[in-house]
Amino acid sequence: MAHVTQALFRDDAYLGEAAAKVVAVNDRGGIILDRTIFYATSGGQPGDTGLLRLNGGDAIAIAATITGETKDEIIHVPALGQAVPLAGDEVGLALDWPRRHLLMRMHTACHLLTVVCPFPITGASVGEDDSRIDFDIPDASFTKEEVTKRLMELVAADHPVFTRLITDEELAANPGLVKSKNVRPPNGTGKIRLVCIGENAVIDSQPCGGTHVRSTGEVGEIHIGKIEKKGRENRRFRIRFGSMPAQ
Ligand SMILES: [Zn+2]
Secondary structure (H helix, E strand, O other), X not given: OOOOOEEHHHOOOOOOEEEXXXXXXXXXXXXXXXXXXXXXXXXXXXXXXXXXXXXXXXXXXXXXXXXXXXXXXXXXXXXXXXXXXXXXXXXEEEXXXXXXXXXXXXHHHHHHHHHHOOOOEEEEEOOOOEEEEEEEOOOOOOOHHHHHHHHHHHHHOOOEEEEEEEEHHHHHHOHHHOOEOOOOOOOOOOEEEEEEEOHHHOOEEEEOOOOOOOEHHHHOOEEEEEEEEOOOOEEEEEEEEOOOOOO
């Protein structure tokens, strides 16, 4: 039977530490908790890494976080050779916060890129150093300099980033909210989580379950490293941190 893990990161992406209880350890050594701050790999964002601290003082290094039988079951995958906790153990959770914060900045930057390039998304991947989004774009006139300039205008404006829940019916009435060409947001759960940018979501809103920073200013300096042609109408944009290197 799949467990339902309370996903604390959904309401507060800034929780770097928390306490939880071990619910089960599966036959592959994966640790399931009653609640967690560890984001599980999905939607192009990699899962979190960090530590589980046991009462006796031992710490278990978590190398990956994934979902189990259902999206609501979150499994903490220990690195090799770690102590094994028992069901019922109280544990302290600590994220590798510098890594997670980079992923939050990058993930938010990806949303900004979908504002600058309002085209159907065919793929995306968020990384600590480099993120990519593939768009179905018929015209090839975008330059990395122009896209970078418009991204940095959105960063400089320091727009708020927040979430809000809508119903399946509201989403069905606003099909334009969905930017992904192939991936549909989960339907039938009753509530869809929208990630909104700008006062009253004036800049953007789209369904997303990932972790984001509180305002676009926190994304910091980014640039488009490359725009690659992948197929006739597919363009792959790569986002990197820092200023654009001199040519
Ligand atoms: Zn997102």
